[in-house]
Amino acid sequence: MKRFPPLLLLAGPGILFILVTLILPLAAIFMFSFWRTESYELYADWNLDNYRTLMREPAYLVFLLRSGLGALATSLICLIYAWPVAYFIARHGGRYRLLLVLLLAAPFFTGVILRIAALQGILGPGGLINMALGILGFQPIAALMYTQTAATIGHVYLFIPFMVTAIYLSLVNFNFDLLETAKVNGAGPLRAFIEVTWPLNWIGTAIGIVLVFIPCLASAVTPRFLGGPRATSFGMSLGQQFGETGTWALGSAMGVVLFLASLAVLALMGLTVNLKRSGFTGMGTR
Amino acid sequence: MTSVGDRAEAWRRRAMSLLLWLLYIFLYAPILYVIYASFSVDIVWPFPPSFTTDAYAELFDNALYADALANSLLIGLGSGAVSTLLATAGVIGVLRYPSRHRGLILIAFLAPLFVAELLIGISSLAFNARLLGLPGNLFSAIAANAVEGTAFAFLIILAQLVRYDWQMDDAAMVFGAAPVRCFWEVTLPTIWPSLLGAFLISFILAFNNLEISFYNLGAIPTLPSVAWGSLRFGLGPELFALAALTNGLVFVLFAVMYVLMRTGIVRFGYRGG
Incomplete structure (x- = not known):
């Protein structure tokens, strides 16, 4: 009997699982996006009407742009804030490193909806912040109540742990002795950071950016509860096609657009990664 | 200077x-x-404070919450177990048996990270309901949640195991240990913290998932879907009470972990001085 290759035995089940539960469903909505829905039923007459609708109705473009800009703002804020935090944990966390990182993940034990509701309770009218301002005799901050800003704060709140963790995981495997070498050779801290630390940890950082950008682009719950009436996002509209309105074919087309947009961002970030210059040594060289 | x-x-x-x-x-x-609001008389306008434990009594009286909690736990445990198992096997395969398909395998395992939950939810709903003719059920919800869980578990375990020294395993094999025994007696005792971390993360993700579970379950309640439903008539204080209890448990676990780390009984993979 031919011996089964161990790699296939070990990695095969996982790959098969992802094929069946991720790739096939995505292929299914790609197919449905060329179908037609009529009174909640899908009919297989192949056409491009769904995509035509998406291009003709300006509302969908507005939703997509709004979600895209929101995701961009969130990613940038998370990026700038997460770097020093991740750096501190990786370099100075000592034996408590894992605990410090897990503390960032612990809020996930509370569901997204409850945390968003609590943020609403803190930011909203009659919430903690505006209440305190009122008692102190100041005007409430209108920007925090049901605006795009509030939605962005919500997104940063939800996704910044991903960014910190991605950068942290990269920094944990980074050899900090290189900074000593840079110092010995006359580089100041800023120059050592720009020329050594940043490029050598760019892969982790890029993964962090993608991990924040993509869920943010598809976000539906947060803008609904924090964003107010003029914050309808692409994700919200997409969810409605599969819920209230039951237009599955159009929803599938929106899903395809969302997937392609995510893929474009991923490809863009991928282009910035240069394996040779990022210190990638081919993982666990034996 | x-x-x-x-x-x-x-x-x-x-x-x-x-x-x-x-x-x-x-x-x-x-x-x-x-936590504060869970003890408040009025959760919509909880200031100034006035306290009650009504929400906790209500939580234990209402069968809907027990149902939702049980379903969420099932999805969390099922998805966590599936994710950790598939990811562990995948990581060990990729690291121990170099192959020219390595890049492809990595991409396959990590791909779900780059697909939004909403998209996983609606696509598996569309696939199951329209192509397979399956109504929403707990198994499809566990499977759909495990997609994302597997990717996260894979990433976490990979990040830790990249530095694992496989020569220990080779040594065990030289002395005649079968691969399975070698895994249980040599590999697992060293790598268990990262497996636990991977399980915890995939458990939490599935336990609290709204968008994947919601589209896969139909009318079956989970905690997030109950919260989602009740938002329309104002959030029930019972959910705040349940979240407060969960957090209490988590804080106790972290306190225990801190004590263990402080005293050095369990080092959770930390090897420095």
Whole structure:
């Protein structure tokens, strides 16, 4: 009997699982996006009407742009804030490193909806912040109540742990002795950071950016509860096609657009990664 | 010159730790708010404070919450177990048996990270309902949640195991240990913290998932879907009470972990001095 290759035995089940539960469903909505829905039923007459609708109705473009800009703002804020935090944990966390990182993940034990509701309770009218301002005799901050800003704060709140963790995981495997070498050779801290630390940890950082950008682009719950009436996002509209309105074919087309947009961002970030210059040594060289 | 550099270094370090603590405050303020509001008489206008434990009594009286909690736990445990198992096998395969398909295998395991939950939810709903003719059920919800869980578990385990020294396993094999025995007696005792971390993360993700579970379950309640439903008529204080209890448990676990780390009984993979 031919011996089964161990790699296939070990990695095969996982790959098969992802094929069946991720790739096939995505292929299914790609197919449905060329179908037609009529009174909640899908009919297989192949056409491009769904995509035509998406291009003709300006509302969908507005939703997509709004979600895209929101995701961009969130990613940038998370990026700038997460770097020093991740750096501190990786370099100075000592034996408590894992605990410090897990503390960032612990809020996930509370569901997204409850945390968003609590943020609403803190930011909203009659919430903690505006209440305190009122008692102190100041005007409430209108920007925090049901605006795009509030939605962005919500997104940063939800996704910044991903960014910190991605950068942290990269920094944990980074050899900090290189900074000593840079110092010995006359580089100041800023120059050592720009020329050594940043490029050598760019892969982790890029993964962090993608991990924040993509869920943010598809976000539906947060803008609904924090964003107010003029914050309808692409994700919200997409969810409605599969819920209230039951237009599955159009929803599938929106899903395809969302997937392609995510893929474009991923490809863009991928282009910035240069394996040779990022210190990638081919993982666990034996 | 050196002392100036050292002082600047110390200052940077303090500034970074300040940012870390501010982040913790930002992340935990809503959690503390949930706990505070769970004891409040009126959760919509909880200021000024007035306390009651009605929400907790209500929580234990209402069968809907018990149902939702059981379903969420099932999805969390099922998805966590599937994810950790598939990811562990995948990581060991990729690291131990170099192959020219390595890049492809990595891409396959990590691909779900780059697909939004909403998209996983609606696509598996569309696939199951329209192509397979399956109504929403717990198994499809577990499977759909495990897609994302597997990717996260894979990433976590990979990040830790990249530094694992496989020569220990080779040594065990040389002395005649079968691969399975070698895994149980050599590999597992060393790598278990990262497996536990991977399980916990995939458990939490599935336990609290709204968008994947919601589209896969139809009318079967989970905690997030009950919360989602009740938002329309104002959030039930019972959910705040349940979240407060969960957080209490998590904080106790972290306190235990801190004590273990402090005393050095369990090092959770930390090898430094």
